[in-house]
Structures are given as structure tokens and as C-alpha cells.
Amino acid sequence: PQPHFDSRSVAQEALEKSPDLKDIPQPSSGSATVGYRSAKYTPAEWFSNYQTLIRQAGSDHHEAQSIQRKSRTLNRNTHDATVETQSLGTRLLGERLQEIHYWRSELQRHVEQLQADSEALLQVKVRLERVLDATEIPYAIATDNLTCRTRRLGPDLVRDSVEEELMKEVDLIKNIQALLKRTIAQVVTQIKMNRDAQQTLEMDWSDKHEAYSFDDRSGRHSNTSPDTKLHPSSATMQEHICTPTSWTKVTQDNLSKALQEEEATNSLRMLVEQMLQDTTEDLRVQSSNVDRAFSQRCEELIE
Numbered sequence: 001p002q003p004h005f006d007s008r009s010v011a012q013e014a015l016e017k018s019p020d021l022k023d024i025p026q027p028s029s030g031s032a033t034v035g036y037r038s039a040k041y042t043p044a045e046w047f048s049n050y051q052t053l054i055r056q057a058g059s060d061h062h063e064a065q066s067i068q069r070k071s072r073t074l075n076r077n078t079h080d081a082t083v084e085t086q087s088l089g090t091r092l093l094g095e096r097l098q099e100i101h102y103w104r105s106e107l108q109r110h111v112e113q114l115q116a117d118s119e120a121l122l123q124v125k126v127r128l129e130r131v132l133d134a135t136e137i138p139y140a141i142a143t144d145n146l147t148c149r150t151r152r153l154g155p156d157l158v159r160d161s162v163e164e165e166l167m168k169e170v171d172l173i174k175n176i177q178a179l180l181k182r183t184i185a186q187v188v189t190q191i192k193m194n195r196d197a198q199q200t201l202e203m204d205w206s207d208k209h210e211a212y213s214f215d216d217r218s219g220r221h222s223n224t225s226p227d228t229k230l231h232p233s234s235a236t237m238q239e240h241i242c243t244p245t246s247w248t249k250v251t252q253d254n255l256s257k258a259l260q261e262e263e264a265t266n267s268l269r270m271l272v273e274q275m276l277q278d279t280t281e282d283l284r285v286q287s288s289n290v291d292r293a294f295s296q297r298c299e300e301l302i303e
Helices: 007-016 031-038 043-134 136-150 161-219 244-302
Strands: none
Touching (some): 043 136, 043 244, 136 161, 161 244
């Protein structure tokens, strides 16, 4: 049998598959290319923008060259100023070292002088003590003579020239002994004052020696020194640091005190020498007076 062809079914299927109007290409009127043309520059605009970029690049290049020139100038000026400052610092350190060395030498000289003065006074003290001990013998002899004369009987118990001279000798020896003791005490006091002044100078000398070592080490530093470091807290004690004037005055006052003690030592030594000469002469004269009185009295008794 012949296949049956249904034309209605084919027509209906064709109708169902017909495309939508929006899927059918429409003739172009130029509106579809509007987005592409609106994002473009004209040749004149492109050239103007290019010229602006060129001018900006030239301006930036000129500014960069100017900054480089200023940087080189600043670097050169900073280097020159740094070298000048370092040279000034080195020169000032040198002057400071000379000043410290001078005062340290002065302190050392007076320390040695005070030491020598104290040793000389110690010898004077020993000498005075020996002289004081030496007065005990004539004092004992004179007092023994007076004691013996008090044991006389009757008319022989008289106050004659011998007794008067013996009493003068006893009084003289007592006065000399008291003077020697006061002088020894004065010598001891002067030795103590010398040692106190010497100790003050030694402490000042130690400070000067340490300061000299620090400044000498600082003067040897350079830009390539491996141990050169930045110490941010190095200036925290600036308000407690004395001025050069007050620093010098402290040492001058110490030296003035030392010089005063040196002069006092010399005066005391001269005084001791003169006193020993005078007391020795007084004792000799009084001893001669006693001997002469004894001789005269003996002659009177013999007659």
C-alpha cells in the first residue's frame, strides 16, 4: 500500500518553527556602531595629547636635573662643612689637650711638693720630740738641786743667788717644754692639712688624667674608625657639665690652697729653726748663770 502523506501536519510543523522577528537580521542604519565611534579621539586630539605628554616629560626631566644639581651642591656643601667642623673639632681637642696637660703638670708638681713638705715636717717633728726629751735631764738636775737645798738646816737654809738661778732655770725649761709641745702639735696639724690638700690635688689630677685619655682617644677617631658609634644619650648630662671657666677655677682654687699650705709649711719650718736656736741659746745662757752662781757661792763658803 502507498504511504499516506499528511500535508496539514507538515504545514503545521513549519508554522511552529518559524523564526522570531528579533532573530531576523535587520538592515543597518549606522546606529549599531555608535559605541565604537564615541570612544575614539580625533587625530588633532591625539596629537595635542601627545604634545602635552612630551612637554610634561621634558618638564619632569628638567626638574629631575635641577634636583640632581641641588643634591650634588648640597652634598658638596655638607661634605665641606663636615670636614671644616671635624677640623675645628680636632683643633679644639688639641688645644684642650694642651690645657689639660698644663693643669695636670701643675697638679703633679704641687703634689710632689706637698709630699716633700710633709716628709720634711715629719723630720722636724722627730727633731722636736728629741729636743723635748733632751730637756728632761737638765730639768731633773735643776729640780734635784732645789730639793737638796730645801734639806739644809738652820742658817744654811737661805734663798741665795744659786737658788734664784736654779728656779729661773726650772721655769725656763718648763716654758721651753710647753713651747715645744705646742710646736709639735702645730707641726702635726700642718702635716694633716698638707695631706688633705695633697689628697684634693691627687683627686683633681686623676680627673685630669682621665679627661686627657678621653680627649686623646677622641682626637684619634676618623670617619673610618671601626669603633666610632652614635650615642644618642651622650648629651643628656649637658645641664650638669661645668663651663670651662668654672672648670679652671676649681683647679686654680685647689692649687691656691696647696700653695697656701706650702707657704705655711715653709714659715713653720723657719719658725721651728729659729725657736730651736733661741731656746738652745737661752738654756746655755741660763746654765752659765747657774754655774757662775755656784762658783761665787762656793768661793763665799770657802772664805
